[in-house]
Amino acid sequence: MKAIVYTKYGGPEVLQLKEIEKPYPMDDEVLIKVHAVSINDWDWGLLQGASFVDRMMSGLSKPKKQILGSDIAGRIEAVGTNVTRFKPGDEVYGDLSGSWGGFAEYVCAREKALALKPASMSFNEAAAIPQAAMLAKQGLIDKGQIKSGQKLLINGAGGGVGTFGVQIAKLYGVEVTGVDSTSKLDMLRSMGFHHVIDHTQEDFTKNGKCYDLILDVKTNRSVFDYTRSLCRNGIYVTVGGSMVRLLQALVLKPWISMITKKHVRIVVLKPNKDLAYMNELFEAGKVKPVIDGPYKLNEVPKAFRLFGKGDHKGKIVITI
Numbered sequence: 001m002k003a004i005v006y007t008k009y010g011g012p013e014v015l016q017l018k019e020i021e022k023p024y025p026m027d028d029e030v031l032i033k034v035h036a037v038s039i040n041d042w043d044w045g046l047l048q049g050a051s052f053v054d055r056m057m058s059g060l061s062k063p064k065k066q067i068l069g070s071d072i073a074g075r076i077e078a079v080g081t082n083v084t085r086f087k088p089g090d091e092v093y094g095d096l097s098g099s100w101g102g103f104a105e106y107v108c109a110r111e112k113a114l115a116l117k118p119a120s121m122s123f124n125e126a127a128a129i130p131q132a133a134m135l136a137k138q139g140l141i142d143k144g145q146i147k148s149g150q151k152l153l154i155n156g157a158g159g160g161v162g163t164f165g166v167q168i169a170k171l172y173g174v175e176v177t178g179v180d181s182t183s184k185l186d187m188l189r190s191m192g193f194h195h196v197i198d199h200t201q202e203d204f205t206k207n208g209k210c211y212d213l214i215l216d217v218k219t220n221r222s223v224f225d226y227t228r229s230l231c232r233n234g235i236y237v238t239v240g241g242s243m244v245r246l247l248q249a250l251v252l253k254p255w256i257s258m259i260t261k262k263h264v265r266i267v268v269l270k271p272n273k274d275l276a277y278m279n280e281l282f283e284a285g286k287v288k289p290v291i292d293g294p295y296k297l298n299e300v301p302k303a304f305r306l307f308g309k310g311d312h313k314g315k316i317v318i319t320i
């Protein structure tokens with residue numbers, strides 16, 4: 001089968017299209033013919049071996065898992081003897097982070113990492129959903145306890161999490177502000193953000209406005225900057241960003257709620273937990289993934305370059 005393989009950490013140039021052996025499912029796995037896969041921030045970090053955590057997961061000096069790609073959609077081709085939920089021919093999708101392997105024609109996965117794909121959802125749409133939509137849902141609803149009538153700000157609004165976030169937020173009747181770079185602002189307006197802020201022109205933490213809920217995918221400022229922008233009893237939820245800033249938020253959050261009546265929460269992704277919820281929203285026409293692409297398998301290095309520059313809108317999807 002064809003796959004995008006990397007044998008050393010580096011930039012998109014280390015990704016190579018290769019012919020390799022097709023995988024074979026273990027007893028508790030299914031074999032999936034991959035139809036689409038999307039790029040996540042985690043793939044980008046693992047490609048470069050960017051942090052100590054990336055290298056602890058994938059190998060200190062070189063990557064042990066040589067095929068990236070966690071968010072996949074495809075058709076089941078074979079099932080292991082212990083698999084009970086799926087059969088050959090089922091169309092499925094899910095987040096395979098931990099085992100990865102999605103930038104390939106075939107991948108094996110545990111059944112608990114998968115959900116059935118609704119017939120009305122394309123493979124490209126399904127591949128865009130898992131990580132970004134789970135982070136948006138778990139950030140806004142589980143941690144953020146979003147409520148009708150609130151003012152919400154999404155920082156880093158034009159990528160995967162933000163474009164799902166605004167669609168989920170609209171179901172609650174909140175007033176949403178999106179922060180991103182100049183080239184994304186028209187898209188944000190067209191998606192229903194009530195207000196947009198260009199982070200290259202304005203620092204939203206210094207504009208004197210307050211928000212009931214902030215969902216942050218960048219976390220590139222001090223936690224005190226964010227809490228200054230919260231209204232009384234407001235909640236700041238981070239899904240990721242600078243490790244140093246996240247650590248600061250983790251250490252200070254109990255003190256902040258005790259002293260200021262504002263709250264800081266950190267999302268630890270529960271992969272695939274809410275795929276059934278996303279299926280319901282999709283089938284009701286309430287959520288539509290924003291797709292950048294689709295690109296072809298041999299264009300994966302180009303797609304990673306685009307992702308690395310932050311030039312993508314929504315989710316970058318590769319069709320296989």
Ligand SMILES: NC(=O)c1ccc[n+]([C@@H]2O[C@H](COP(=O)([O-])OP(=O)(O)OC[C@H]3O[C@@H](n4cnc5c(N)ncnc54)[C@H](OP(=O)(O)O)[C@@H]3O)[C@@H](O)[C@H]2O)c1
Nearest residue numbers: 041156158159160161181199217239240241267268269310
């Ligand atoms: N909590 C967990 O367990 C967990 C698990 C997996 C991933 N994550 C995290 O989840 C996040 C993924 O978010 P995503 O998929 O939405 O990322 P994304 O698609 O890369 O989107 C990020 C957006 O932020 C914008 N941006 C960059 N710098 C900015 C700034 N200073 N201010 C405002 N916006 C800025 C980018 O556009 P421009 O570059 O054009 O500005 C881009 O549109 C990452 O932080 C990742 O580490 C967390």
